[in-house]
Amino acid sequence: MDGLLFWHRLQFxxxxxxxxxxxxxxxxxxxxxxxxxxxxxxxxxxxxxxxxRFWIRIFGLTFAVGVVTGIPLEFQFGTNWARFxxxxxxxxxxxxxxxxxxxxxxxxxFLGLLVFGERKLGERMHALAAVALFLGSWLSGYxxxxxxxxxxxxxxxxxxxxxxxxxxxxAFVFNPWALVQYAHTMTGAVVTGAFVVAAVxxxxxxxxxxxxxxxxxxxxGVALGLVASLAAAFPTGDQQGKLVARHxxxxxxxxxxRWHSGPYAEVNLIGxxxxxxxxxxxxxxxxxxxxxxxxxxxxxxxxxxxxFPPDQWPTNIELLYYGFHIMVGLGTLFIALMGLSALLLWRxxxxxxxxxLWCLMLAFPFPFIANSAGWMVAELGRQPWLVFGLLRxxxxxxxxxxxxxxxxxxxxxxxxxxxxxxxxxxxxSREVAHGPKE
Amino acid sequence: MEMFWFWSVAVVMALYAILDGFDFGAGILHLFVAxxxxxxxxxxxxxxxxxxxxxxxxxxGGGVLFLAFPKVLAASFSGFYLAMFLVIWCLLLxxxxxxxxxxxxxxxxxxxxxxxxxxxSAFMPVLLGAALGNVVRGVPLDGSGFFNxxxxxxxxxQNPVGILDWYTVLMGxxxxxxxxxxxxxxxxxxxxGPVRHRSRTAALRLWTAVVGLALAATIATARVxxxxxxxxxxxxxxxxxLALYVGGLGVALAGLRLERDLLAFAGSSAFILGILVATxxxxxxxxxxxxxxxxxxxxxxxxxxxxxxxxxxxxxxxVAFVLALxxxxxxxxxHRGKVQAGDYGHE
Numbered sequence: 001m002d003g004l005l006f007w008h009r010l011q012f013x014x015x016x017x018x019x020x021x022x023x024x025x026x027x028x029x030x031x032x033x034x035x036x037x038x039x040x041x042x043x044x045x046x047x048x049x050x051x052x053r054f055w056i057r058i059f060g061l062t063f064a065v066g067v068v069t070g071i072p073l074e075f076q077f078g079t080n081w082a083r084f085x086x087x088x089x090x091x092x093x094x095x096x097x098x099x100x101x102x103x104x105x106x107x108x109x110f111l112g113l114l115v116f117g118e119r120k121l122g123e124r125m126h127a128l129a130a131v132a133l134f135l136g137s138w139l140s141g142y143x144x145x146x147x148x149x150x151x152x153x154x155x156x157x158x159x160x161x162x163x164x165x166x167x168x169x170x171a172f173v174f175n176p177w178a179l180v181q182y183a184h185t186m187t188g189a190v191v192t193g194a195f196v197v198a199a200v201x202x203x204x205x206x207x208x209x210x211x212x213x214x215x216x217x218x219x220x221g222v223a224l225g226l227v228a229s230l231a232a233a234f235p236t237g238d239q240q241g242k243l244v245a246r247h248x249x250x251x252x253x254x255x256x257x258r259w260h261s262g263p264y265a266e267v268n269l270i271g272x273x274x275x276x277x278x279x280x281x282x283x284x285x286x287x288x289x290x291x292x293x294x295x296x297x298x299x300x301x302x303x304x305x306x307x308f309p310p311d312q313w314p315t316n317i318e319l320l321y322y323g324f325h326i327m328v329g330l331g332t333l334f335i336a337l338m339g340l341s342a343l344l345l346w347r348x349x350x351x352x353x354x355x356x357l358w359c360l361m362l363a364f365p366f367p368f369i370a371n372s373a374g375w376m377v378a379e380l381g382r383q384p385w386l387v388f389g390l391l392r393x394x395x396x397x398x399x400x401x402x403x404x405x406x407x408x409x410x411x412x413x414x415x416x417x418x419x420x421x422x423x424x425x426x427x428x429s430r431e432v433a434h435g436p437k438e
Numbered sequence: 439m440e441m442f443w444f445w446s447v448a449v450v451m452a453l454y455a456i457l458d459g460f461d462f463g464a465g466i467l468h469l470f471v472a473x474x475x476x477x478x479x480x481x482x483x484x485x486x487x488x489x490x491x492x493x494x495x496x497x498x499g500g501g502v503l504f505l506a507f508p509k510v511l512a513a514s515f516s517g518f519y520l521a522m523f524l525v526i527w528c529l530l531l532x533x534x535x536x537x538x539x540x541x542x543x544x545x546x547x548x549x550x551x552x553x554x555x556x557x558x559s560a561f562m563p564v565l566l567g568a569a570l571g572n573v574v575r576g577v578p579l580d581g582s583g584f585f586n587x588x589x590x591x592x593x594x595x596q597n598p599v600g601i602l603d604w605y606t607v608l609m610g611x612x613x614x615x616x617x618x619x620x621x622x623x624x625x626x627x628x629x630x631g632p633v634r635h636r637s638r639t640a641a642l643r644l645w646t647a648v649v650g651l652a653l654a655a656t657i658a659t660a661r662v663x664x665x666x667x668x669x670x671x672x673x674x675x676x677x678x679x680l681a682l683y684v685g686g687l688g689v690a691l692a693g694l695r696l697e698r699d700l701l702a703f704a705g706s707s708a709f710i711l712g713i714l715v716a717t718x719x720x721x722x723x724x725x726x727x728x729x730x731x732x733x734x735x736x737x738x739x740x741x742x743x744x745x746x747x748x749x750x751x752x753x754x755x756x757v758a759f760v761l762a763l764x765x766x767x768x769x770x771x772x773h774r775g776k777v778q779a780g781d782y783g784h785e
Contacts, residue, residue, distance in 0.1 A: 067490065068533035071526060087508075089511060091747070101759070104498075113772065398586075400586035
């Protein structure tokens, strides 16, 4: 990889990964807030309003960081991926423009009303503002996933003189890949939101603070967390895996570190891919599972990398392999932890099961890791293509921008985001320490 | 069809300049017109519900460019690479300063974020003005459809040009004064007490500066891009723009003198709209002028997306545009009248 391509990719990858730490939480919390506002209207109990108010404060802070770290991504399509924008803008420009017009205006209008307008608006209108924000943030997610889906599995286009042009708006916007990827991405976001809510509930329970709010958050977090963790694996993760197997078989082979084709393909619990010698070190295999996941039968033939020319192999097989295994491994642990917590909750003893509460409290960073790893699988699996099968990543860069410029801006982002991340953590921990205002 | 999209870009950018312009202006001036924490919060309450939505118009403008003129977006964003990141960083610092400030009551904490907010707010109009200057002056586009220029070279308008030269900096200062004045008029309209009084004084002084810089910019433009004025007789819309430009300046001054704050703000908005309408009408159909050869310029006809995309986009875009205006009208209703200091902020 030449220097310029490396820096363009590093900068976009870094800024996108950092950015997505925030929207996954706001999209998850938006659902939590809507649920709490709905419960408050239904049950007419002030404790739901109190909880909603606490999460709205966290939401506002997280949303702000999500907005300011999202703007660079919109710009970088043009600044760093100019030839991609020129060649694919006639298609993906639609969804990116739709995101601004349909989602951002909705979000920016109702955010202020949600955060500061509770007294001004009254109970019902305030709940409606929460719904508007939920719609806005989830719509935004759809347009981004639809844009990404075109890069993963291009549909609804025609090639005219090197550039891609839109040929069917409906086919492009309702790309089957987008629908599945959206379902999987959103369940991932709800997992993050639920784990954060459960962690705060567990933290207050362990401290013996705000008992009513602690119980409420613990229950809501665990219930939502169990449903979302299960849905992230099945059906959404399963469907996503089958799509990759069908349309990006070379990515599937790399995700599993599978060099050789054959039936009864195994999933490896652990093991280190040795790309130079084309093998997996220290594998702990579960035979037939990959065949089953990909094609629904243990004996199905799963192609390895040897079935594809090396110039179509993903460019970073190691990271892709680890991204996939981290995502799946953590996802399995999420189901186990939330399943156990739900069982204890049902038996009525979760509030006193201190070891489990400790686990819930300390588990909140892991959904962030799993979601980031999941996006890495999607984006590294797409390599060496920017638009799968149509436009190579190396042909999509801003070729006249020189490495001196990209290194300058990449370093700028590294510094800014370090400060931003520290400030965000500082302010959120203050909010959690202050607790809800009852 | 191309004309519809060309004017969509122009209208969205004008809306952006008018709307985000007033919160840039308020941001620049708040250190001077608001001195106590309560007064600062009054300023923040005046722009708090708006700034985030105002900024979305910039993203909407970028979105329209992407959808309809991908080649223009690709060339300009990569060509102005470093300036684009200065814009991004300013927007980033503005966004977090306004959000983070209110989370802590500490005086130093707030003073720090107030300073960050003012600096980032002042830098943005300079960059926007320089961007306008670059569009008017042109860039070294060759036949490839791409270019890349440094931030500055020899500060002159001849090749090799930089993003900043005497002309684009002049345009930057002009826009800085114009938006500072615009923000002062907005604050005069939305606040009361000492903040309104100081904002009016500031607006009067800035108005003189704006007129001076407007004259200088008009003369300089004739030297840098003579073709622009040569097109005037053939561009009726440009005359509408010029009328808004001159009339708006007059109305702003009259409104200030008569203490009709809303009228003055409306005049300033018309003035900003007028500049952009007149410029757009004169440059049509060129979007990015080449200084090397007019044949290499990117225009609305040779840089647009496919005809199907333009038609498909228009259908939803009109709906979305009306919806967005609806949200703004709704916000305006909720936040009508002068602001109360307690309307915004956590503490």
